[in-house]
Amino acid sequence: MTEGSLELSEAGLTTPELVILEMEATGKEDAAAQLAARMHEQGRISDLNGFLEQVNSREHQMATGLPGGVGIPHARSKYVSQTSIAVGVTRFGHNIDFGAIDGKADLILLIATPAESFSVHLEVLSTLARSLFKENFRESLRRANDEEVIAELINSSLVFFNH
Numbered sequence: 001m002t003e004g005s006l007e008l009s010e011a012g013l014t015t016p017e018l019v020i021l022e023m024e025a026t027g028k029e030d031a032a033a034q035l036a037a038r039m040h041e042q043g044r045i046s047d048l049n050g051f052l053e054q055v056n057s058r059e060h061q062m063a064t065g066l067p068g069g070v071g072i073p074h075a076r077s078k079y080v081s082q083t084s085i086a087v088g089v090t091r092f093g094h095n096i097d098f099g100a101i102d103g104k105a106d107l108i109l110l111i112a113t114p115a116e117s118f119s120v121h122l123e124v125l126s127t128l129a130r131s132l133f134k135e136n137f138r139e140s141l142r143r144a145n146d147e148e149v150i151a152e153l154i155n156s157s158l159v160f161f162n163h
Protein backbone atom coordinates (compact mmCIF):
# COMPACT_ATOMS: atom_id res chain seq x y z
CA MET A 1 0.00 0.00 0.00
CA THR A 2 1.36 3.40 -0.93
CA GLU A 3 1.41 6.34 1.42
CA GLY A 4 -1.24 8.12 -0.68
CA SER A 5 -3.52 5.10 -0.61
CA LEU A 6 -3.56 4.97 3.17
CA GLU A 7 -4.35 8.67 3.46
CA LEU A 8 -7.20 8.39 0.96
CA SER A 9 -8.88 5.29 2.30
CA GLU A 10 -9.12 6.86 5.74
CA ALA A 11 -10.22 10.31 4.62
CA GLY A 12 -12.86 9.45 2.01
CA LEU A 13 -12.62 11.04 -1.41
CA THR A 14 -16.07 12.52 -1.29
CA THR A 15 -18.75 13.20 1.27
CA PRO A 16 -22.42 14.20 1.00
CA GLU A 17 -21.29 17.81 1.65
CA LEU A 18 -19.29 17.68 -1.61
CA VAL A 19 -22.35 16.78 -3.73
CA ILE A 20 -24.58 19.35 -5.46
CA LEU A 21 -27.93 18.12 -6.73
CA GLU A 22 -30.01 20.12 -9.24
CA MET A 23 -26.91 22.14 -10.17
CA GLU A 24 -27.40 25.18 -12.39
CA ALA A 25 -24.24 26.69 -13.83
CA THR A 26 -23.58 29.22 -16.58
CA GLY A 27 -20.71 27.12 -17.97
CA LYS A 28 -17.86 24.81 -17.06
CA GLU A 29 -15.95 27.47 -15.11
CA ASP A 30 -19.03 28.26 -13.01
CA ALA A 31 -19.66 24.55 -12.41
CA ALA A 32 -16.06 24.05 -11.28
CA ALA A 33 -16.33 27.13 -9.04
CA GLN A 34 -19.48 25.82 -7.32
CA LEU A 35 -17.90 22.42 -6.70
CA ALA A 36 -14.57 23.90 -5.57
CA ALA A 37 -16.44 26.18 -3.14
CA ARG A 38 -17.82 23.05 -1.45
CA MET A 39 -14.28 21.67 -1.14
CA HIS A 40 -13.12 25.00 0.30
CA GLU A 41 -15.97 25.01 2.85
CA GLN A 42 -14.92 21.51 3.95
CA GLY A 43 -11.30 22.59 4.44
CA ARG A 44 -9.96 20.54 1.54
CA ILE A 45 -8.73 23.57 -0.45
CA SER A 46 -6.84 26.47 1.19
CA ASP A 47 -7.07 29.04 -1.64
CA LEU A 48 -10.25 28.82 -3.71
CA ASN A 49 -9.23 31.32 -6.40
CA GLY A 50 -5.72 29.91 -6.74
CA PHE A 51 -7.10 26.40 -7.16
CA LEU A 52 -9.71 27.51 -9.70
CA GLU A 53 -7.03 29.23 -11.79
CA GLN A 54 -5.24 25.88 -12.03
CA VAL A 55 -8.45 23.99 -12.88
CA ASN A 56 -9.37 26.48 -15.60
CA SER A 57 -5.82 26.51 -16.97
CA ARG A 58 -5.95 22.70 -17.21
CA GLU A 59 -9.36 22.90 -18.88
CA HIS A 60 -8.00 25.28 -21.55
CA GLN A 61 -5.18 22.83 -22.38
CA MET A 62 -7.52 19.94 -23.06
CA ALA A 63 -11.25 19.29 -22.79
CA THR A 64 -12.28 17.10 -19.86
CA GLY A 65 -15.58 15.81 -21.21
CA LEU A 66 -16.14 12.06 -21.32
CA PRO A 67 -18.68 10.23 -23.47
CA GLY A 68 -22.06 9.72 -21.87
CA GLY A 69 -22.62 13.21 -20.47
CA VAL A 70 -19.73 13.52 -18.01
CA GLY A 71 -17.27 16.32 -17.25
CA ILE A 72 -14.23 15.70 -15.06
CA PRO A 73 -12.41 18.99 -14.48
CA HIS A 74 -9.33 18.31 -12.38
CA ALA A 75 -6.06 19.71 -11.07
CA ARG A 76 -3.13 18.87 -8.87
CA SER A 77 -2.49 21.89 -6.69
CA LYS A 78 -0.49 23.15 -3.74
CA TYR A 79 -3.81 24.50 -2.44
CA VAL A 80 -5.30 21.02 -2.00
CA SER A 81 -4.85 19.44 1.42
CA GLN A 82 -6.34 16.01 0.61
CA THR A 83 -7.46 14.28 -2.55
CA SER A 84 -11.13 15.05 -3.03
CA ILE A 85 -13.94 14.65 -5.52
CA ALA A 86 -16.93 17.00 -5.62
CA VAL A 87 -19.93 15.91 -7.68
CA GLY A 88 -22.55 17.99 -9.45
CA VAL A 89 -25.70 16.58 -11.03
CA THR A 90 -27.27 19.26 -13.20
CA ARG A 91 -30.90 20.28 -13.10
CA PHE A 92 -32.82 18.97 -16.12
CA GLY A 93 -32.04 21.11 -19.16
CA HIS A 94 -28.94 22.73 -17.61
CA ASN A 95 -26.25 20.51 -19.12
CA ILE A 96 -22.75 21.98 -19.47
CA ASP A 97 -20.30 21.75 -22.37
CA PHE A 98 -17.04 20.11 -21.30
CA GLY A 99 -15.97 19.41 -24.89
CA ALA A 100 -17.07 15.78 -25.23
CA ILE A 101 -17.73 14.62 -28.77
CA ASP A 102 -21.22 13.34 -27.95
CA GLY A 103 -22.56 16.47 -26.26
CA LYS A 104 -22.95 18.27 -22.97
CA ALA A 105 -22.49 16.91 -19.46
CA ASP A 106 -25.09 16.46 -16.73
CA LEU A 107 -22.62 14.78 -14.34
CA ILE A 108 -19.63 16.87 -13.27
CA LEU A 109 -16.91 15.46 -11.04
CA LEU A 110 -14.24 17.91 -9.90
CA ILE A 111 -11.08 16.07 -8.87
CA ALA A 112 -8.55 17.83 -6.65
CA THR A 113 -5.25 16.30 -5.55
CA PRO A 114 -2.25 17.73 -3.70
CA ALA A 115 0.53 18.97 -6.01
CA GLU A 116 2.99 16.25 -4.97
CA SER A 117 0.51 13.37 -5.44
CA PHE A 118 1.12 12.73 -9.13
CA SER A 119 0.60 8.94 -9.09
CA VAL A 120 -2.49 9.22 -6.88
CA HIS A 121 -3.93 11.85 -9.25
CA LEU A 122 -3.48 9.55 -12.25
CA GLU A 123 -4.84 6.56 -10.38
CA VAL A 124 -7.98 8.42 -9.27
CA LEU A 125 -8.53 9.81 -12.78
CA SER A 126 -8.10 6.48 -14.54
CA THR A 127 -10.14 4.45 -12.06
CA LEU A 128 -12.96 6.98 -12.01
CA ALA A 129 -12.95 7.24 -15.81
CA ARG A 130 -13.25 3.43 -16.09
CA SER A 131 -16.31 3.52 -13.82
CA LEU A 132 -17.81 6.48 -15.67
CA PHE A 133 -17.50 4.72 -19.03
CA LYS A 134 -20.05 2.18 -17.70
CA GLU A 135 -23.58 3.34 -18.50
CA ASN A 136 -25.08 1.64 -15.43
CA PHE A 137 -22.69 3.52 -13.12
CA ARG A 138 -23.53 6.88 -14.73
CA GLU A 139 -27.25 6.12 -14.52
CA SER A 140 -26.93 5.15 -10.84
CA LEU A 141 -25.37 8.55 -10.13
CA ARG A 142 -28.07 10.37 -12.11
CA ARG A 143 -30.96 8.51 -10.52
CA ALA A 144 -29.71 8.55 -6.92
CA ASN A 145 -31.01 12.05 -6.10
CA ASP A 146 -29.41 11.66 -2.66
CA GLU A 147 -26.05 13.15 -1.62
CA GLU A 148 -25.15 10.21 0.64
CA VAL A 149 -25.86 7.61 -2.03
CA ILE A 150 -23.83 9.52 -4.63
CA ALA A 151 -20.88 9.90 -2.24
CA GLU A 152 -21.00 6.16 -1.47
CA LEU A 153 -21.16 5.25 -5.17
CA ILE A 154 -18.09 7.39 -5.92
CA ASN A 155 -16.12 6.16 -2.91
CA SER A 156 -16.95 2.51 -3.61
CA SER A 157 -15.94 2.88 -7.28
CA LEU A 158 -12.44 3.69 -6.03
CA VAL A 159 -11.96 0.46 -4.09
CA PHE A 160 -8.27 0.17 -5.05
CA PHE A 161 -7.51 2.52 -2.14
CA ASN A 162 -8.53 -0.19 0.31
CA HIS A 163 -5.99 -2.71 -0.97
